Amino acid sequence: MQPTIPIDHGLSDKVLGKPELLPVASGMPLLTDIQFEALEAGVARGESLLVSAPTSTGKTLIGWWTVASAIEAGYTAVYLVSHRALAKQKFEEAKRLFLGDFLAYDRSAIVCATGDSVEDAAGRKTNAPLSSVILVATYEKFLGCLSVGGPPRDLTNICFVCDEVQLVGDKHRGQNAELLLTLMRRAGWRQFVGLSAVLSPGDAQALASWLGIGLIRNPNREKALTIECRTPLATLSVSAGPGFEGLQQQGPPSRSRDVMGVIGELLQQQRNPVIVFCMKVDDTFDLARTWAQSRPAIQIDAPAGVDVEQPLLDALRRRTAYHNAELTEDERLFVEDRLASGQVDVVFATSTLAAGVNFPLGSAAFASWKRWDFDRQMHVPIGRDEFQNMAGRVGRMGQAIAKGHVVLTADGVQESRQAQALMDLTTQAPLGLGITPEHFGTLTLQIFAGRLCTSREDAFDLIGSTLTASRERERNLAGIDHWRDKLFSQIDRLVDIGCLIELHGQITVTTFGVAVAHSGLKPETAIFFIEGLKRSSAQLTQLIDRAGNGTSEDDFVFVLSHAAIRSPEFGIVGGKATRILNWRIGRNGPVPNPYATRLNPILFDQPWVADAGAANGALQLTEWAAGTARGQIEKIVAGVRLGTVQGVARDVSWVLTGVSEIISSVTSPTLADESKPIALRGNGEDVQDVRRLARAIRRQSIRLGVGVPSDVLWMSELRLPGLQSRLRRDDIMSLRRGGLSRPMDLMDGSDQADERRRIALGLQERGGIANLIRNAARTWRQDDRNHSKTMHLRRADRLMLRDQIAALYEKRGTDLEQAFSISLGGLGIPCQPLDVTGRQGFPDFLVSIEDFIPIVVEVKSKVSDQETVPLNAATEVLAASELAGLRNNPCLTLCSPGVDPSVPTFIEAAKRLCVIDVSDFCEAILRLHEGTLTRGGFYNWLTTPGIALAEALPSPATR
Ligand SMILES: Nc1ncnc2c1ncn2[C@@H]1O[C@H](COP(=O)(O)OP(=O)(O)OP(=O)(O)O)[C@@H](O)[C@H]1O
Ligand SMILES: [Mg+2]
Incomplete structure (x- = not known):
């Protein structure tokens, strides 16, 4: 630890004044060695670095300094992580650290993008993640975000933090990460900070020089960790800690060698909670059951509305838990919560609790450290990087216990050798090869979709510039020549399938290819x-x-x-x-x-x-x-x-x-x-x-x-105050069974309606929630609309369009019709009124975009912000269009403030009808002015049957 910060640290006063961003002890800054070195090397002054240091040396904070410096200097920050769970954890942390002090509570400024969803800090979906100030994303998702058409992206305004950057060498998931880094390397960055605990000196050097960035490496642990292997003949142990590395010891055999005995011992030594790593999901269940059987039970219940399976509850009553990928989201949160509050002694886990996460654990035991290998038809030890990452969940700063302790067992000479190889904390497993020519498919498409190449040779050059290629060249003389045929056959395949077009040696990507x-x-x-x-x-x-x-x-x-x-x-x-x-x-x-x-x-x-x-x-x-x-x-x-x-x-x-x-x-x-x-x-x-x-x-x-079914899907968007921020699935279904599916049913404030809601929800002890739901339903979408209005007016100001956009949000009735027509007029889109005097029941407008079939438009509004346009009004345009002899034209209803949310199925069923809320319409109008939406894209969006949402607009190609 270093009780000071380097002179030329580069951190702003704001960062210095925030203990979460600068740990202090007795009034002085207290940094880990690697944190100190990172500041010295200029991480807060925009220097690009690869940071290699053992688990729990506070690498995350180095990442947050990068983010803080980036946004204070007016750049954007992207924090990349290896998997979804980690993305969620970092997203929460980013909100806590930056939302108030750095971003003036602008919740749209922080976005989390994973395969599941792209959402901002207010829980709103967005399709423009790259317009955020801080983006937390998985490598895979970010790659997808980059490969939207348009010219090659310039990334020189972005500061990247790449956490768990050893992912580039992962046999299964390395390819996307490596391709992403290759693209980033081409497009350039403002700053690049990579973080990893498991890179060998050679690999770290190779990675840093391939990226063209500096390397700082410190093998020192900040907190001691001992790994103990129990064999029938002896107890072998290895320790590492501040100032010492790889201290080996050998002692007499230990009393217990079976996992239950080991857990018992660890508890006796008050090294709880113990995490027991299992290689199979079933083992977590079975071992937890066996262990819990002999433990005394206390009474606990799941919190109201949280659905926890009985066996898990039974285990938790005995201060035991399991944690694996088969838990529901609710269960996982519940277990993590009990673990964090010290109410669990033993948790049986697969690697779901491994890389990069922080929990207050006391010690770890390995129930097993081998997995079945299908190709080799035998059990083989897990990789050293995985082992080290798992063992590194203990001996973490912030954990109450002074030293981390890890126990594993081995039988026989060969197993003991294998175990010792895993335990060797002074060396790291060699980085694997992320890219294998067998799997060039996606890679090839991404390259062309990102417009980074225009010919076969270009593509070969690009693939030749990957890290894997540079390492292949070092390994064998023939280099990567054998990749050429494989790459070309993938290009052939993509041409055949319609993703690419090749003409006189020039390759371009099709709309289909970009979308894919x-x-x-x-x-x-x-x-x-x-x-x-x-x-x-x-x-x-x-x-x-x-x-x-x-x-x-x-x-x-x-x-x-x-x-x-x-x-x-x-x-x-x-x-x-x-x-x-x-x-x-x-x-x-x-x-x-x-x-x-x-x-x-x-x-x-x-x-x-x-x-x-x-x-x-x-x-x-x-x-x-x-x-x-x-x-x-x-x-x-x-x-x-x-x-x-x-x-x-x-x-x-x-x-x-x-x-x-x-x-x-x-x-x-x-x-x-x-x-x-x-x-x-x-x-x-x-x-x-x-x-x-x-x-x-x-x-x-x-x-x-x-x-849940479509008609009540909207309820999942309701936001409740307090802990339970969303309405639970069971509650939604109870309301639906009680015949309460529409917003009106939930908003109604009469005593009768209150009573119906309470009965439907079966509320005794959870009283109060019925009222919360009523209030949430009343403000439903209003908060969203107010937010979009603020954001849209801000953008409109820059375009000198404030009055136009304000009118769309604020006007109702015929005034709104006028505002609609003016907004299209401003874009040079003809908007011909059809309901002139004497034409009863005619639609409002006929809108012609370029030479495409004109769209018949009705504008519908409700005076009160709490009301919505009902289904019959939203579909009226269909009949009106027939009356006007336009039965084959696409139809559009613009709704203000919005359309009733419980009717999307009916709207999709009306073959040529699209319905749109004013706020979504404003987004499109602004993008047309800003040049990030084409007229064709606009027309397509307005004529796809169903409800047109801003999040479904084609993603902007440039920021
Ligand atoms: N300077 C510090 N003083 C005290 N605690 C710190 C300091 N820096 C970080 N920590 C705490 O140390 C713990 C581990 O930090 P972090 O998660 O950043 O480790 P890491 O190096 O990323 O490890 P891993 O490689 O396992 O991901 C966290 O609980 C963090 O709050
Ligand atoms: Mg980490």
């Missing part, structure tokens, strides 16, 4: 969906046409879920699988499946019984999306927990979001036929039908994220 690259899906998945949707288009549109009928909506989500699980994302077509279906789902064959039986003819892949995983999984997802209670869902396939179903729902939702984006972009009427995928050329009814499905698919993907 942005979604992160394999092109094969897009084709699989396009063909499947087209084949079943008539039946599928019928399903959405029976709007308001819950059964048909569930049928629709079943077909889509089945397709997603059958799609190449879950298989090896077009490169290795990007998503894996939990093995429990299909292991015992197909379960009785009324949906599959009934819908078999329109499934994209048949017969359904051929794939138990897809059929069972789709059935579970359908029940989840229908709001079915947990008990029922878990009964469908024995052993499959709700947490697993939620995990699959997340993956499927990701696939469907991508599919929906791709479809809306490649079916645009503004696109030349020749540039569409072959299946979507021509103007046949099936092609029109596929287009109509785009927004319906998007909504199903949102539904899968929440797990």
Whole structure:
């Protein structure tokens, strides 16, 4: 530790005055060695650095200094992390550190982007993550954000923090990270700070010089850590700590060598809580049960409204827990909360509690440290980097206990050797190779979509500039020549599939290619969906046409879920699988499946019984999306927990979001036929039908994220004050069962309505929440609208358009019609009034954008901000257009303040109708003025059937 900061530290007074950003002890700054060195090397003065230091040396803070300096200097900051859970943790931390002091509580300024969602600090979805001031993102998602069309991005205004940067060498997930760094290296950055605990000196040097940045490395731990291996003959231990490294000792054999005995000992030594690392999910359950059996029980209940499975509750009553990827979100938070508040003695965990996270743990034991290797058909030790990252969860600063202690056991000579290799804290595993030529598929598309290359040779050069390539060249004389053929065959494949076009050696990316690259899906998945949707288009549109009928909506989500699980994302077509279906789902064959039986003819892949995983999984997802209670869902396939179903729902939702984006972009009427995928050329009814499905698919993907039917999906956006910030799924379903689905039902303040809500929610001890819900429903969307209004007026000022935008937000009735027409007039878009005197029932306007078929428009408004435009008013334009003889034109209803949220299904069912809220319309108008939305994109957005949301606007190509 260093009780001072370097003279030339570069930190601002604001940072110096904030203890969370500058730890102090007895009035003096107290930095870890690596933190001191990082400041000395200029991390707060814009220097780019690779920081390599053991676990728990406070690397995160080095990242936050980078962020603070960046935003104070007017740049933006991007904090990249390896996985979703870490993104959430860092996002919360960023909000705590920066929102007030640095960003004047502008909640739109911090955004978190993961495969699940892109949301700002107010929980609002956004499609312009790159316009935020601080973006926390996973490597994979950020790569997707970059590959939106347009000229190569200039990243020189961004300061990057790349946490867990050793990900570039990860066998499974390294490719995206490495490609991303390659692109960033080309496009340039303001500052680059990489952080890692597990790089060897050689690899750290190689990575730093490839990036062209400085390296600081300090192998010193800030807090002591001892790893002890118990063999039948001896106890071998290795310690490291401040000032010493790799101290080895050998002692007599230990008393206990079985994991239960080890845990008992650790507890006796008051090294609690103990984390027990397990290699299999099942072990976490089984061992927790065995351990808990012998422990005394105390009474605890899950907090009201939190759904925790009985076995977990039973374990927690005995101060025991398990933590793995099969827990639900609620359960995981509950366990972490109890752990943090000292109410758990032992937690059995898989690596979900490993890289980069901070918990107050006392010691660790390894139940096992080998995994089954399918290729080699044997158990093999985990990698040293993984082991070190796991062991590094203890012996962390901030943990009460003075020293971290880790125990593992080994039998026999060979195992002891393997264990000792893992325990060696002075050396690190060599970095793997992120890129393998077998998997050039996505890589190749991303390169061209990012407009970084225009020819085969260019692409080869670019791939030749990756870290892996430079290391390959060092390793063998032939270098990467053998990559050329593999790359070229991928280019051929992408040309065949319609993502790229090659003309006289010049390669360009198609609209389809850009959309696919942005979604992160394999092109094969897009084709699989396009063909499947087209084949079943008539039946599928019928399903959405029976709007308001819950059964048909569930049928629709079943077909889509089945397709997603059958799609190449879950298989090896077009490169290795990007998503894996939990093995429990299909292991015992197909379960009785009324949906599959009934819908078999329109499934994209048949017969359904051929794939138990897809059929069972789709059935579970359908029940989840229908709001079915947990008990029922878990009964469908024995052993499959709700947490697993939620995990699959997340993956499927990701696939469907991508599919929906791709479809809306490649079916645009503004696109030349020749540039569409072959299946979507021509103007046949099936092609029109596929287009109509785009927004319906998007909504199903949102539904899968929440797990409730469409008509009450809006309730999941209600924000409640206090701890429980969102309405829970069970509450939403209870209200729905009580016949309370519309905003009006929740807003009504009469005694009768109050009573109905209380009865529906079954409230005794949770009294008060009924009123909170009423208040939340009243301000529902108003807060959002006020926020957008403020932001939009700010942008409008810069464009000298304040009056226009203010009028759109504030005017109602015929004044609003006028404001609408003026706003389009300002863009040179003709807006011809149709409801002139004497033409009763005619629509308001006919809007002509370029030479596309003109749009019939009705403007509908409600005087009170609390009211919404009801369904019948929102659809009136259809009849009006017929009256005016425009029955084949697309129709649009502009709603102020907004449309009733419980009707999206009905709107999608009306074939040529698009409905839009004023605030979303303003976003589009501003983007047109700012030049980040094309007229074609605008037209496409306004004519895709359904509700047009700002977040579904084509992403801006430039900031
Ligand atoms: N200067 C400091 N003094 C005291 N505690 C600190 C200091 N800097 C950081 N910490 C605390 O140390 C703990 C570990 O920090 P951090 O998570 O940044 O470690 P890390 O180096 O990123 O480790 P890993 O490689 O495991 O991710 C945190 O609880 C953090 O609050
Ligand atoms: Mg870290």
